[in-house]
Every structure is written in structure tokens, then in C-alpha cells.
Amino acid sequence: MLQLTPKLDERSKEALYHQLYRYIQGEMIAGRIPAYARLPSIRRLAEALGVSRTPVALAYDQLLAEGYVISKPRSGLFAAELEISNRTQVSERTSATPSPSRAYHASPTETVRYDFGYGSIDVHHFPWTKWRRLVNQCLLPENNRMLLYGDWQGEAELRRHIAEYLHQTRGVRCTPDQIVIGAGTYHSLDLLFQLIKREVTTLAIEAAVNDGVKSLVEQYPFTCIPIGLEEDGISIHDVIHSTAGAVYVTPSHQFPFGMTLSIGKRMKLLKWATEHSAYIIENDYDGEFRYGTRPIPSLQSLDESDRVIYLGTFSRALGPAFRLSYLVLPPSLLDRFWKKQHSYDQLASPILQKALLLFMQSGDFDRHMRKMRTLYHRKHDALLEALTTHFPSSANVIGAGSGLHVLLQPGNGMDEAELVRAAEHVGVKVYPTSVYALSSEWALPATVLLGFGGLAETEIRAGVGLLAEAFRGSD
Ligand SMILES: Cc1ncc(COP(=O)(O)O)c(C=O)c1O
Structure with a gap:
């Protein structure tokens, strides 16, 4: 039977379950818990560690959700097979019918109940009063700069707050300089495609994607390779055989099928991208909402080779009407952005960017x-x-x-x-x-x-x- 001997500190600010989760994850990555090893039952481990069953169950849930362990009916939990690049130390960072177009949009009619x-x-819990005040504040005559074109990369101070927010919630590691604010996911993705279109000829893409992504991709001369979707996310086998220069993925919650890309596959995908100098386009469109288990770290947070391009939106957090999104570019692409190898100026309203900045600065966000x-x-x-x-x-x-x-x-x-x-x-x-x-x-x-x-x-x-x-x- 596998012996687990974590040092759990009851007085630490870090919850017991998270200490245990980090310990097991670290042991697996270091190879001290081998693939297929059977983990002790919740009861046994709780007894051995002198803690209640709850933190053990929570730690196991999180490991299961992230694909570090697999569950076999009536047999228990087993360590999954991980493919770890020797440059990657995960444990240090994880702490931290209808018309096909827009088919997902609600279209209320009188007969729809x-x-x-x-x-x-949810529009009922939007902080209307606060936002009215913030937008009013931006529209005072002394802020008349708001009526002009803004920073073409997005307001600098807002980028600083987004970088902090992404680090805290999604483990993303970037400087504010790497962030480019956009007017919605498709604008951001379009801008990105302009930056990579000369370099990338073949694009691997999840075999089912949001219709907006699908029509955008069709506008570029990429050879598009659909990648099969399995229970734990895209087929790495398909990616490896695609000869693609970039792969588009929604690893936190595949759109539309909903699966999460397991940690083993995340590592393999990063390894593939590093070895082939390929890009991973990570669309983390709803990664901030995860229930029951801690949010799964983004692919960007595990990337040691600057191969991941991270893409997010405020459409879920605030509302799609804001039309605010962001790209986190690796340094090589940032250079192209600054050399203006794209045709956009900033499309997101400076007024809304400023109001969002005030919302974030106040702690209200x-x-x-x-x-x-x-x-x-x-x-x-x-x-x-x-x-x-x-x-x-x-x-x-x-x-x-x-x-x-x-x-x-x-x-x-x-x-x-x-x-x-x-x-x-x-x-x-x-x-x-x-x-x-x-x-x-x-x-x-x-x-x-x-x-x-x-x-x-x-x-x-x-x-x-x-x-x-x-x-x-x-x-
Ligand atoms: C996969 C995916 N990404 C992004 C979005 C959000 O797009 P936007 O930022 O343009 O509102 C959606 C939403 O509908 C989506 O399904």
C-alpha cells in the first residue's frame, strides 16, 4: 500500500485539503508516486494523517477533476500516467436547426417561457448602481481624454489589473505588456490570426467549436485539421499527427461538449508544442466558473516555453454587452503586435475600459x-x-x-x-x-x-x- 506522509500544518492559511492536494500532485510529478499506484482510501488516509475525512475527500476530488488520478469502479483511485517535461515544475505554480450562427443566443419570443x-x-445581480456611478465618473468633463482614441493595446492600468486577476484566478504568468485588450473573443482571435497567419499554415482545431470561431477560421487560408474529442479532452494522438503549427483548444470546459482537458494531456500538449515550436491557442472563455473543485490551472500557467497564447473574455463575468476580451501574447508575438503586423487599432471603448478599471481598483470586481x-x-x-x-x-x-x-x-x-x-x-x-x-x-x-x-x-x-x-x- 502506498505510503503518503505529507506535513500538514493546521495553523497554515492554506486549507488542509489544498496542502494535501499539493503534496500528492508534487509527489506524482516528481515520480515518487508512480503511474497506476493505488491511493489509500479516504478513511485510511484520514486515519493515518489524524484529520477528518473531508479534507482528504476534497483533495482527491481536485486531483480527480484535474486528471492526476483516475477512478476505477469498486477498486478506488489510481495515479494517472503523466508525461512531464523536465523543465516543468507544476507544483510550484499551481498554488498560485435554428440558424447555425449564434445558435447559442437566447431569442425570447412570446411563447417561450x-x-x-x-x-x-444573470442580469438581475449585476451591480447596476455601482456601474452607473462609474460610467458617470468617466464622463466628467475633466476626463475628456475618454472621448478620444485610447491606448491601442488597451488602457495600461487596466492591463495591470487584468494581469493580476489572471494570475490569482487562473495562474497565468504574464506582464501587463503582454496583454492586448480586445472587443470580444472574435476580435481578439482575428487579431491573433493576423499575427500568426504567415507563420502557421496548418491549424489544428477541436472537432466541435463555437460557430463564431468556425466562421473566423474559414476566413483565413489555414489548412484546418479537426481534432477528435475524448472524455478527457482533445485527442493528443490527433494533434501529434496533424503536423499543425498551432492548435485551438478550450481546455477548462470544452465548448460545446464540456469536458476538461486532463493534466496528463495538458503536459503532452505542451511537450508537443515545445518540440514542434507550435502554438497552443487557449480559449479560457468560462474558466473562472468552476463548482465543487478549485479552478484548474490554465495551460498558460504550465507553459515554460512561451508556446501558449491565452485568450479570455469579460462576457461571462460582466456581460457580453461590454465587448471586452483580452489576449496574453508570448514575447515573440508581442514583437509582431508592436510592429503592427495587424490591421486593428483598439476597438474596445476607452470609457468602458476605464469604468472597468475603477470597478477593479475598488475591489468591487x-x-x-x-x-x-x-x-x-x-x-x-x-x-x-x-x-x-x-x-x-x-x-x-x-x-x-x-x-x-x-x-x-x-x-x-x-x-x-x-x-x-x-x-x-x-x-x-x-x-x-x-x-x-x-x-x-x-x-x-x-x-x-x-x-x-x-x-x-x-x-x-x-x-x-x-x-x-x-x-x-x-x-
Ligand atoms: C467558446 C467561446 N468563446 C468565447 C465566447 C464569448 O465570446 P465574446 O467574448 O465575443 O462574447 C463564447 C460565447 O458565446 C464561446 O462559446
């Missing part, structure tokens, strides 16, 4: 994020609970645990279009997923997408109740 639109966020995480966590749990209550155990829920959407496979014999129509019939809007697949072979059969950000918990429960009825109708 519950819209599980993916692009929706952190408070808002804490509140929203709790709120979305509750909605997520309400949705899962309602699905468990109303649907038979044969129904399958995919992609739970993070972000603002899950996928549902009711398994009732209806195809995707029938599911969408049956839901509409009872006043509920759910969304097809096949539109996101690069070709039909990559689509999930009879699967619909349910976004939960924009609905109240009561609405989620009522909506799922109606859905269950509608989906039972064809039995």
Missing part, C-alpha cells in the same frame, strides 16, 4: 465575482438536481462542474431536431449541438445544450419539469 440560452448571464460564482454554483446544482429528479437514469448529462451550460442526452429515441421542437412545444427553448461540429461525423447524437446563467433557480426547475414531460411525449 423558459429559455436555456447559452449566451445569457472581486466581490462581484465571488457573488456570481456562488449564484451560478447554486443554479448549476439546481439544474443537475432537477435533471436527476425528472429524468430517468438512462438520460446522460455531459459537461457539468463548470461554466454556464451542460449538455443533455435524454436517450428517449428522439433525434436532435425532435428534441428542440418538443421542448418548444411546451414553451422551453433548448439548443442543438450538432451545429458546432466541424462535420457531421463529429456531432454527438441526439444532444441538446442547456445554458443556465440567465434563468432563476425556480425557472430552471420549472423548465426542466416541462422538458421532462415533453421528452416523455414520444414514448
Whole structure:
């Protein structure tokens, strides 16, 4: 039996479970816990360490979520096989039918009672009063500079705050100089493609992607290679055989299928990128919302070779209407940005950038994020609970645990279009997923997408109740 002997410090500010999680993770990376070794049971380890079972269970949950360990039914937990580059020391850093276009957007109609639109966020808990004050403050005559063009990389002080925020929440390591503020994910991605289009001829891309990403990629002369999606994220085998110069991934919560890229695959992907001087384009569009386990460190935070280009948005944290996003460029691409190898000036409004800066400086942004995480966590749990209550155990829920959407496979014999129509019939809007697949072979059969950000918990429960009825109708 594997002996685990961490030094746990009850007086430390770091939670016990996190100390234990870090210890096991470090032992695995150092090779002292070999692949396939069986971990002691929660009860045994808790007894051996003289702690309650809770911190042990939480540590195991986190390791499981990150793919450090795998669970075998009725056998327990086992160390996963990791591929660690010898330059990478993870443990030090981790502390720290409808129209295919815009198919995820809610489109309220009079007959829709519950819209599980993916692009929706909770608008009722937005700090309206604070934001009115902040925007007013920016529009005082003494701030008349706000009416002019801003810094073409984005307001410098805002970039400093974003760098800090990304470091604290996603482990991203960058200087404010590496950040380029954009007007939404597609603007940022477009700008990036302009920077790499002469260097990268073949682009590997997840076999199912957001429709905006799909149409953007089509506008460039890249040879596009779809990469298969497995339970623990993209197929590394496919990436290795793609001969691509860059790969586009959504590792925290694959869009739309919802899986998380395991730590073993993260390491392999980084190794591939380093060995082939390829780029990894990491779209972390909803990585700030993870429920039950700590947020998984971004790929950028594990990168030792400046191969990762990190991309994020404020569309989930604040709202898509802000049109604020950011790129974190590795130094080589930054140089190209500064040499203006792209056709954009700054597109994001300096007024909103300044207001966001004030929001961050006051500490209100952190408070808002804490509140929203709790709120979305509750909605997520309400949705899962309602699905468990109303649907038979044969129904399958995919992609739970993070972000603002899950996928549902009711398994009732209806195809995707029938599911969408049956839901509409009872006043509920759910969304097809096949539109996101690069070709039909990559689509999930009879699967619909349910976004939960924009609905109240009561609405989620009522909506799922109606859905269950509608989906039972064809039995
Ligand atoms: C994969 C993905 N990235 C990014 C976004 C957000 O895009 P934007 O920043 O343009 O609002 C979405 C949302 O709809 C998405 O699905």
C-alpha cells in the first residue's frame, strides 16, 4: 500500500485539503508516486494523517477533476500516467436547426417561457448602481481624454489589473505588456490570426467549436485539421499527427461538449508544442466558473516555453454587452503586435475600459465575482438536481462542474431536431449541438445544450419539469 506522509500544518492559511492536494500532485510529478499506484482510501488516509475525512475527500476530488488520478469502479483511485517535461515544475505554480450562427443566443419570443440560452448571464445581480456611478465618473468633463482614441493595446492600468486577476484566478504568468485588450473573443482571435497567419499554415482545431470561431477560421487560408474529442479532452494522438503549427483548444470546459482537458494531456500538449515550436491557442472563455473543485490551472500557467497564447473574455463575468476580451501574447508575438503586423487599432471603448478599471481598483470586481460564482454554483446544482429528479437514469448529462451550460442526452429515441421542437412545444427553448461540429461525423447524437446563467433557480426547475414531460411525449 502506498505510503503518503505529507506535513500538514493546521495553523497554515492554506486549507488542509489544498496542502494535501499539493503534496500528492508534487509527489506524482516528481515520480515518487508512480503511474497506476493505488491511493489509500479516504478513511485510511484520514486515519493515518489524524484529520477528518473531508479534507482528504476534497483533495482527491481536485486531483480527480484535474486528471492526476483516475477512478476505477469498486477498486478506488489510481495515479494517472503523466508525461512531464523536465523543465516543468507544476507544483510550484499551481498554488498560485435554428440558424447555425449564434445558435447559442437566447431569442425570447412570446411563447417561450423558459429559455436555456447559452449566451445569457444573470442580469438581475449585476451591480447596476455601482456601474452607473462609474460610467458617470468617466464622463466628467475633466476626463475628456475618454472621448478620444485610447491606448491601442488597451488602457495600461487596466492591463495591470487584468494581469493580476489572471494570475490569482487562473495562474497565468504574464506582464501587463503582454496583454492586448480586445472587443470580444472574435476580435481578439482575428487579431491573433493576423499575427500568426504567415507563420502557421496548418491549424489544428477541436472537432466541435463555437460557430463564431468556425466562421473566423474559414476566413483565413489555414489548412484546418479537426481534432477528435475524448472524455478527457482533445485527442493528443490527433494533434501529434496533424503536423499543425498551432492548435485551438478550450481546455477548462470544452465548448460545446464540456469536458476538461486532463493534466496528463495538458503536459503532452505542451511537450508537443515545445518540440514542434507550435502554438497552443487557449480559449479560457468560462474558466473562472468552476463548482465543487478549485479552478484548474490554465495551460498558460504550465507553459515554460512561451508556446501558449491565452485568450479570455469579460462576457461571462460582466456581460457580453461590454465587448471586452483580452489576449496574453508570448514575447515573440508581442514583437509582431508592436510592429503592427495587424490591421486593428483598439476597438474596445476607452470609457468602458476605464469604468472597468475603477470597478477593479475598488475591489468591487472581486466581490462581484465571488457573488456570481456562488449564484451560478447554486443554479448549476439546481439544474443537475432537477435533471436527476425528472429524468430517468438512462438520460446522460455531459459537461457539468463548470461554466454556464451542460449538455443533455435524454436517450428517449428522439433525434436532435425532435428534441428542440418538443421542448418548444411546451414553451422551453433548448439548443442543438450538432451545429458546432466541424462535420457531421463529429456531432454527438441526439444532444441538446442547456445554458443556465440567465434563468432563476425556480425557472430552471420549472423548465426542466416541462422538458421532462415533453421528452416523455414520444414514448
Ligand atoms: C467558446 C467561446 N468563446 C468565447 C465566447 C464569448 O465570446 P465574446 O467574448 O465575443 O462574447 C463564447 C460565447 O458565446 C464561446 O462559446
